Amino acid sequence: MIKLNDIVVKFGDFTALHDINVHVKEGEFFTFLGPSGCGKTTTLRTITGFIEPASGTVFMKDRDITHVPIEKRNIGIVFQSYALFPTMTVYDNIAFGLKLKKLSKTEIDQKVRDIARKVDLSDEQLAKAVSQLSGGQQQRVAIARALVTSPSIICLDEPLSNLDAKLRVQLRNELKKMQKEFGITSIYVTHDQEEALTLSDRIAVFNKGYIEQIGTPNEIYNHSATEFVCNFIGDINRLEDGIVAELNKRGADLDPTWHHYIRLERLHVNKMDDGKHFVFDAMVESSEYYGLYIKYTINAFGQTLKVIEKNDGSNPYTKGETAHMSFNVKNIMSYKPGEDADA
Amino acid sequence: MLNEKRFDATFVFRIIGIVFFAYLFLGFMVVPCWNTLTSIFREKTASGEADPFVVIRFFLAGNMKNYVWNSLKLAVILVITVNIVGISIVLLTEYFDIKGAKILRMGYMTTMIYSGVALVTGYMFLYANDGILTPLLTNAFPGLSKTWFTGFGAVVFTMTFACTSNHMLFLRNAIRGIDYNTVEAARNMGAGPFKVLLKVVMPTLIPTLFSLTVMTFITGLCAMSSPTLLGYDSINPEIVRLAGSSSADESFPQARAALLSIILAIFTIVLLTVLTAYERKGHYLSVSKTKARLQKQKINNPVANVLAHIYAYVLFIIYMTPVIMIIIFSFQSYTAIRLKRIDFSNWTLINFFGQEDFEFLTSRGTYKTREGAISGVFSNADAVGGIKMSFILSAVAAALACVIVVVACNYISKHKKTGTFLEYALLFPWLLPTILICYSYRSYFNTETVWYVGNNNLYYADNVKLLIIMAYVVTKLPFSLRMIKASFYTIDSELEDAAKNLGSSPIQTFLKVKLPIILPSVLAVFALNFNALFTEYDMSATFASKYGKTYAMVIQSMTMDEGLYGYNVNASGRRCASTVFIMIVSGIILWLVYGVGARDLSERLEARKRRRERFAKIFGKKKLTTEP
Numbered sequence A: 001m002i003k004l005n006d007i008v009v010k011f012g013d014f015t016a017l018h019d020i021n022v023h024v025k026e027g028e029f030f031t032f033l034g035p036s037g038c039g040k041t042t043t044l045r046t047i048t049g050f051i052e053p054a055s056g057t058v059f060m061k062d063r064d065i066t067h068v069p070i071e072k073r074n075i076g077i078v079f080q081s082y083a084l085f086p087t088m089t090v091y092d093n094i095a096f097g098l099k100l101k102k103l104s105k106t107e108i109d110q111k112v113r114d115i116a117r118k119v120d121l122s123d124e125q126l127a128k129a130v131s132q133l134s135g136g137q138q139q140r141v142a143i144a145r146a147l148v149t150s151p152s153i154i155c156l157d158e159p160l161s162n163l164d165a166k167l168r169v170q171l172r173n174e175l176k177k178m179q180k181e182f183g184i185t186s187i188y189v190t191h192d193q194e195e196a197l198t199l200s201d202r203i204a205v206f207n208k209g210y211i212e213q214i215g216t217p218n219e220i221y222n223h224s225a226t227e228f229v230c231n232f233i234g235d236i237n238r239l240e241d242g243i244v245a246e247l248n249k250r251g252a253d254l255d256p257t258w259h260h261y262i263r264l265e266r267l268h269v270n271k272m273d274d275g276k277h278f279v280f281d282a283m284v285e286s287s288e289y290y291g292l293y294i295k296y297t298i299n300a301f302g303q304t305l306k307v308i309e310k311n312d313g314s315n316p317y318t319k320g321e322t323a324h325m326s327f328n329v330k331n332i333m334s335y336k337p338g339e340d341a342d343a
Numbered sequence B: 001m002l003n004e005k006r007f008d009a010t011f012v013f014r015i016i017g018i019v020f021f022a023y024l025f026l027g028f029m030v031v032p033c034w035n036t037l038t039s040i041f042r043e044k045t046a047s048g049e050a051d052p053f054v055v056i057r058f059f060l061a062g063n064m065k066n067y068v069w070n071s072l073k074l075a076v077i078l079v080i081t082v083n084i085v086g087i088s089i090v091l092l093t094e095y096f097d098i099k100g101a102k103i104l105r106m107g108y109m110t111t112m113i114y115s116g117v118a119l120v121t122g123y124m125f126l127y128a129n130d131g132i133l134t135p136l137l138t139n140a141f142p143g144l145s146k147t148w149f150t151g152f153g154a155v156v157f158t159m160t161f162a163c164t165s166n167h168m169l170f171l172r173n174a175i176r177g178i179d180y181n182t183v184e185a186a187r188n189m190g191a192g193p194f195k196v197l198l199k200v201v202m203p204t205l206i207p208t209l210f211s212l213t214v215m216t217f218i219t220g221l222c223a224m225s226s227p228t229l230l231g232y233d234s235i236n237p238e239i240v241r242l243a244g245s246s247s248a249d250e251s252f253p254q255a256r257a258a259l260l261s262i263i264l265a266i267f268t269i270v271l272l273t274v275l276t277a278y279e280r281k282g283h284y285l286s287v288s289k290t291k292a293r294l295q296k297q298k299i300n301n302p303v304a305n306v307l308a309h310i311y312a313y314v315l316f317i318i319y320m321t322p323v324i325m326i327i328i329f330s331f332q333s334y335t336a337i338r339l340k341r342i343d344f345s346n347w348t349l350i351n352f353f354g355q356e357d358f359e360f361l362t363s364r365g366t367y368k369t370r371e372g373a374i375s376g377v378f379s380n381a382d383a384v385g386g387i388k389m390s391f392i393l394s395a396v397a398a399a400l401a402c403v404i405v406v407v408a409c410n411y412i413s414k415h416k417k418t419g420t421f422l423e424y425a426l427l428f429p430w431l432l433p434t435i436l437i438c439y440s441y442r443s444y445f446n447t448e449t450v451w452y453v454g455n456n457n458l459y460y461a462d463n464v465k466l467l468i469i470m471a472y473v474v475t476k477l478p479f480s481l482r483m484i485k486a487s488f489y490t491i492d493s494e495l496e497d498a499a500k501n502l503g504s505s506p507i508q509t510f511l512k513v514k515l516p517i518i519l520p521s522v523l524a525v526f527a528l529n530f531n532a533l534f535t536e537y538d539m540s541a542t543f544a545s546k547y548g549k550t551y552a553m554v555i556q557s558m559t560m561d562e563g564l565y566g567y568n569v570n571a572s573g574r575r576c577a578s579t580v581f582i583m584i585v586s587g588i589i590l591w592l593v594y595g596v597g598a599r600d601l602s603e604r605l606e607a608r609k610r611r612r613e614r615f616a617k618i619f620g621k622k623k624l625t626t627e628p
Helices: A040-048 A090-100 A105-118 A135-147 A165-182 A193-199 A217-222 A227-232 A241-249 B009-042 B054-061 B065-095 B101-112 B116-127 B134-140 B151-162 B165-176 B180-188 B193-221 B225-230 B235-243 B253-280 B302-330 B334-339 B381-414 B416-431 B434-444 B463-488 B493-501 B506-534 B538-543 B551-557 B571-596 B601-626
Strands: A002-011 A014-024 A029-033 A055-060 A075-078 A153-157 A185-190 A202-207 A210-215 A236-239 A259-263 A278-289 A293-300 A303-310 A322-327 A333-335 B355-361 B367-375
Touching: A002 A040, A014 A040, A014 A210, A029 A040, A029 A193, A040 A075, A040 A153, A040 A185, A075 A135, A075 B493, A090 A105, A090 A135, A105 A135, A105 A165, A135 A153, A135 A165, A165 A193, A185 A193, A193 A217, A202 A217, A202 A227, A210 A217, A210 A227, A227 A259, A227 A333, A236 A241, A236 A303, A293 A322, B009 B054, B009 B253, B009 B381, B009 B416, B009 B434, B009 B463, B009 B506, B054 B253, B065 B101, B065 B151, B065 B165, B065 B193, B065 B235, B065 B253, B065 B302, B101 B165, B101 B302, B101 B571, B116 B134, B116 B151, B116 B225, B116 B302, B116 B551, B116 B571, B151 B225, B165 B193, B180 B193, B193 B253, B225 B235, B225 B538, B225 B551, B235 B253, B235 B434, B235 B538, B253 B416, B253 B434, B302 B571, B334 B571, B381 B416, B381 B463, B381 B506, B381 B551, B416 B463, B434 B463, B434 B538, B463 B506, B463 B538, B493 B506, B506 B571, B538 B551, B551 B571
Parallel strands: A029 A185, A029 A202, A075 A153, A153 A185
Antiparallel strands: A002 A014, A002 A055, A202 A210, A236 A259, A259 A333, A278 A293, A278 A322, A293 A303, B355 B367
């Protein structure tokens, strides 16, 4: 559907994107994830045509669109600020692109009302000014405006970042629902890993203008390809030399020159010993009670580790108690230290 | 960024734009003013020898210095008096709890709807030696001469109260921007209201006060209508006099006018440079994110409280008396105005629309009648001519200034480097006193040898209107640019991207997306420009051409003595009516700009809905009654 081949983008002397290769498939929900300044929005803007790459090509449906002007690409965008025109009504906002295509009035009207119904906007809301709508309604207008010209692909640039936490979760679900209904290929930019994990079919993790990994949410989370990815996604414990040495004593076979990590939920303090797990004694330093789960800070071999346990009624530990920490050595992710290690 | 064609319409527009702005900047700002500067050094001595410094020697030797000293004296005194009154009225209405603050504020704000010539002639109507309040004042204060309202004292008195509009605008905003929590914190730590004012409130106002002081100083230096009408020898009236004089009467009057206007320009440039340098340092009124609104401070000491109230209402009376008197007398008959006595039984519109015969006793003892000699503003050919002239010239100039600035801002917002150059070019007239620009136009274009205006003498006959329009446009560019540029910066750049993405061309994006967003500000700037130019006096007085006789000049001529034999009859009545007319026009414009114009789309839609509902109610009822 959309293919980026060896894209390089430069701003003056600064290289913002290095050899970016992405292939987004038809109907896929594809997410660009990374910290701010990593190049994810730049990549998106290269696809939409706001930025011309220094080298490399952009293909859409096997057609080279690298030098096609923005307005002729037929790619819909939902902006971070929604970029709704404040001087137009909701209706005029949605109709803007159709009017520029010189469609007849009845045709425009039909299309606007059609898409409005699909994104759940009433006739009354169509007549309102954009500023009279709530954040969630504005997002639906932005989506309707992007979809009404039937683009072959829709790009969403951090569309949830302006909203408060509760609305963000609610709209995230709506967004996913709409994408499924429309079945449109979507490219989504975010720095929020939870959003990326819950929404995406596949994720590309960006860092400093490079792509670190492309994969499904499960691959990204549980089989992080690089040390950066494993640190960026979710919370994680780095195992220090003391523990690594102790594990190797018990036959774990970890390379002490590498960095080793284990996720919080893969460490346990409530599990019975089943023979597959390594078990240590650890001292509970503190516990944070979240309701759904409990987060313990424990100390083993002089290292502080964080553990998450589901709040399933097992005895909660209190400070100073000794717990049996257990984990499966298969869950340890190991990386050879490189220059780009941001641990 | 991705354009298929580079040499398309956009490119042609750009070239036209560059040529136009270069023409405007060089032809109507740099060259004429440069000519004024150099003309000082082109004079010859009495014996006919070229002597570049003869004018400067003349200046240093003669009494010309006095005009500069007088202007400086006025500026210094005004800085003191205007700041005292300006700070007082803002504190009395915004900071201290004074009873009737809303009414007081309206009184203090009256200078916003009438200023310049309209205000000065209004004050003269009250206080001049034939003024309506002069007998009252001389009775009350036996030492006071009938002619007290002339010269330096009168100019200071008038301008002290006339020049507080900026305080009411900017200082008021600054004081309202104070975080009340800081006041509460100071009170909590044991400071009284006056201590808080001195230690907490005032320091945050200092940047604003500094700007206001510089602005007031420049206003004083460049004062025109007050010194001209009230008779005070400051720089500007002298420049106008010299510009109209000829070398047959005195030594090189033109070069002397040029020298004075350059001196004025040097002062202005130095002051504005100081001001910008000061403003660039950056001052922040408040650092807190959750601001609390200022609450008015009660003055606890009863004596101070009473004194503050008395002070507030005395100021109120000074501000309101001219307004009230002018409004009352504008509806009084010719006889009542001549006798300076209000006739409560006889109200008339004659000063606005009427016409009446004037009967007078000739020296031979017979009565003679001039038909329709007592006429109102709108039935007097002179006055109507001036209104029409000012209306057209200011509307055209205000519109031109807006169009030029909008086009320029669109360019500036897109091109950083060349845009900055354009911006400074358009801000350039800000450094020059208007009189320098007008005098330069008058002297430079008064020949048929300026090639870039087609070898036409622009100061000749009706051409002068063109010259006035150009002067209006050029002097209004800096203000327009600052205002409109600010509104350009509020446009989210994503809006432009969104429009492009939906398939719109740069011109379509500008017309359909950006222009509607900035339109309210553009219209506001147009209205404010128009308002200022409509009653503008300084510039048209400098041109002093009967082909460009503006409204303000007509009003000025109404202050001349009314001839007993039927000349200039009822000028006082027309003057009052003119001031009322100006107040109405300005009032409407300010209401449109700050009231209606500030509404956004949602507020307009709501208003429309309410109108429709009201309409439907009336219409629906009618329908019911007409149905069988």
